[in-house]
Amino acid sequence: MKESLTIGKLATASHVNVETIRFYERKGILKQPKKVGAFRHYPHHYIARIKFIKRSQELGFTLKEAGELLSLSVKSQSKCGDVLEKTEEKIHEIEKKIKDLKEMKKSLERLANCCEDRSLPLSECPVLECFMVKGKEK
Numbered sequence: 001m002k003e004s005l006t007i008g009k010l011a012t013a014s015h016v017n018v019e020t021i022r023f024y025e026r027k028g029i030l031k032q033p034k035k036v037g038a039f040r041h042y043p044h045h046y047i048a049r050i051k052f053i054k055r056s057q058e059l060g061f062t063l064k065e066a067g068e069l070l071s072l073s074v075k076s077q078s079k080c081g082d083v084l085e086k087t088e089e090k091i092h093e094i095e096k097k098i099k100d101l102k103e104m105k106k107s108l109e110r111l112a113n114c115c116e117d118r119s120l121p122l123s124e125c126p127v128l129e130c131f132m133v134k135g136k137e138k
Helices: 007-014 018-028 045-058 064-073 082-115 127-135
Strands: none
Touching: 007 018, 007 045, 018 045, 045 064, 064 082, 082 127
16 A cells, blocks of 8 residues: 655645645545644545646636536446536537637727727727727617
8 A cells, every 4th residue: 555645745746736735625625634643644546636636627627616527436326428418518618718709809809900000199099999989888
């Protein structure tokens, strides 16, 4: 059996800092072990757990969602379809964000096209004027 890890060694092995581990503990996504002597000793499987959380976040899942995915992995009645469902939900969420970002980009490009003379004083800036006009319409 592998030796347990102190929080510093766990952080190093997981490629995170100690504060990340403490944050996960406060959020309930990692269970804080009891102290043995002066230190808390973390099981080795926490390395994989932390890497899973970080990878989930890289893929756009929130910390809460990463925790939900982790909880599915320990439930005996969970199916692959449960994870697939959460993954597909995230795909749809990202597609909506992409669509919204593309619309924002088009709006900003229209605003940028308002500026024909970069040397105008700020008081005559057509870009700022476009912000004001659009704001009054709503």
